[in-house]
Amino acid sequence: MKLYRTLFRQARALIEERLDFYSQFNPSPLSMQQFTDFGENATNSESFMFLKKELPVRLANIMKEFHLLPENLLHMPSVGVVRDLYRQSFTDLLEFEGSGVSPNTNILEKFTDALVKIRNRHTDVVMTMAQGVMELKDAHSINANTESNIQYFLDRFYMNRISIRMLINQHTMLFGENINSQNHIGSIDPHCNVVRVIEDAYANARFLCDQYYLASPELILRAHNERDKTTRVIKPAGGPDETHPVTVVYVPSHLYHMLFELFKNAMRAVVEHHGPAADNFPPVEVLLVMGQEDLTIKLSDQGGGIPRSLMDLLFNYMYSTAPQPAVSGLDTPPLAGYGYGLPLSRLYARYFHGDLQVTSYDGYGTDATIYLKALSSEANELLPVYNKTCQRQYSTPVQTHDWSSQVHSAMFIRPFSTNSRNKHQHNTS
Numbered sequence: 168m169k170l171y172r173t174l175f176r177q178a179r180a181l182i183e184e185r186l187d188f189y190s191q192f193n194p195s196p197l198s199m200q201q202f203t204d205f206g207e208n209a210t211n212s213e214s215f216m217f218l219k220k221e222l223p224v225r226l227a228n229i230m231k232e233f234h235l236l237p238e239n240l241l242h243m244p245s246v247g248v249v250r251d252l253y254r255q256s257f258t259d260l261l262e263f264e265g266s267g268v269s270p271n272t273n274i275l276e277k278f279t280d281a282l283v284k285i286r287n288r289h290t291d292v293v294m295t296m297a298q299g300v301m302e303l304k305d306a307h308s309i310n311a312n313t314e315s316n317i318q319y320f321l322d323r324f325y326m327n328r329i330s331i332r333m334l335i336n337q338h339t340m341l342f343g344e345n346i347n348s349q350n351h352i353g354s355i356d357p358h359c360n361v362v363r364v365i366e367d368a369y370a371n372a373r374f375l376c377d378q379y380y381l382a383s384p385e386l387i388l389r390a391h392n393e394r395d396k397t398t399r400v401i402k403p404a405g406g407p408d409e410t411h412p413v414t415v416v417y418v419p420s421h422l423y424h425m426l427f428e429l430f431k432n433a434m435r436a437v438v439e440h441h442g443p444a445a446d447n448f449p450p451v452e453v454l455l456v457m458g459q460e461d462l463t464i465k466l467s468d469q470g471g472g473i474p475r476s477l478m479d480l481l482f483n484y485m486y487s488t489a490p491q492p493a494v495s496g497l498d499t500p501p502l503a504g505y506g507y508g509l510p511l512s513r514l515y516a517r518y519f520h521g522d523l524q525v526t527s528y529d530g531y532g533t534d535a536t537i538y539l540k541a542l543s544s545e546a547n548e549l550l551p552v553y554n555k556t557c558q559r560q561y562s563t564p565v566q567t568h569d570w571s572s573q574v575h576s577a578m579f580i581r582p583f584s585t586n587s588r589n590k591h592q593h594n595t596s
Contacts, residue, residue, distance in 0.1 A: 189227035196548035206352035245299035323551035368426035384448040416543035436470025469532040519546035
């Protein structure tokens with residue numbers, strides 16, 4: 168037993184040493200153009216040589232940030248599970264450190280298998296980490312600093328996860344699973360038909376809406392292509408116009424994830440605002456615009472909108488209104504999700520330097536807009552880096568307000584007194 172404990176401590180010390188080593192390096196962001204060029208021209212061996220260094224760097228950068236989280240969160244069981252998963256995956260990759268510049272077929276096959284295991288191991292990481300935040304909220308009161316740090320970390324943690332899965336999927340699809348039935352380059356479609364993805368996301372969200380509410384709004388889809396100066400109505404005219412498709416180099420699954428989430432939110436809002444028994448629902452309107460630099464998709468609904476007082480909470484992980492997975496039950500609307508849909512969708516948009524913004528008109532409806540880079544050479548990965556700036560973010564207190572308002576000052580108001588001593592006490596209280 169004593170020997171076992173000694174070996175265990177030595178193994179942990181070695182992993183910590185390698186973590187310190189790899190966290191010194193910045194991740195190497197790739198552009199969509201580099202992903203496609205690499206996928207078309209690189210060999211299995213070249214991909215292996217890049218990933219055996221890049222994946223440990225990306226893992227180490229986010230694993231070091233765990234140490235900066237509030238102690239209360241680190242002690243939550245689900246967060247411990249996530250840390251163990253990442254440590255195991257990092258350890259698995261360390262086995263390939265000593266491989267030379269000319270790995271044999273056996274090593275390449277083992278590496279691909281290891282990547283598949285890592286991807287499968289991390290399948291439920293998003294919800295496991297979400298469970299950890301729920302555990303913290305149930306066990307402790309959370310101040311503004313803790314909330315800010317958790318929000319900052321989760322944005323970076325989930326973005327890091329998106330990037331790692333992207334690298335793993337590219338390698339396994341190109342050199343392992345041989346998935347190329349749709350002329351994709353790994354998970355990237357060099358001619359992603361945006362209209363088709365919009366229609367797929369709408370159809371699947373509508374199916375859910377019809378299942379739960381027995382009703383759903385229609386879709387009106389317009390497309391404008393500034394490059395050829397064409398504007399057309401695609402829905403409800405019936406089907407995409409294949410003679411003038413709007414295409415972009417992108418990951419269809421990422422775009423679908425964002426659109427499906429936005430359609431679910433829009434449909435749920437429309438049906439609940441007007442009532443399931445309404446004769447006619449106002450449609451969800453989508454405007455697709457291909458510009459010189461940006462591809463923009465705007466979804467507009469008449470679902471009653473969101474008050475300004477709640478807008479800041481839309482992308483906040485700490486304010487999930489959904490029930491915990493363990494107690495969801497069958498009565499939870501499938502369109503409600505777990506409350507992480509919007510913040511994760513925004514991360515998918517920002518991953519290749521796009522964005523997702525929500526504008527609301529309280530009492531009327533909501534506009535949600537996805538911005539993507541139209542040029543693959545400008546669509547670069549946005550990756551979190553572990554450095555001194557990041558460390559200061561966790562140690563810097565949330566700034567207090569320097570504007571007076573009744574909301575922020577009411578609790579400090581004291582009646583004025585003509586007594587100078589009382590005035591002094593009021594000013595120093």
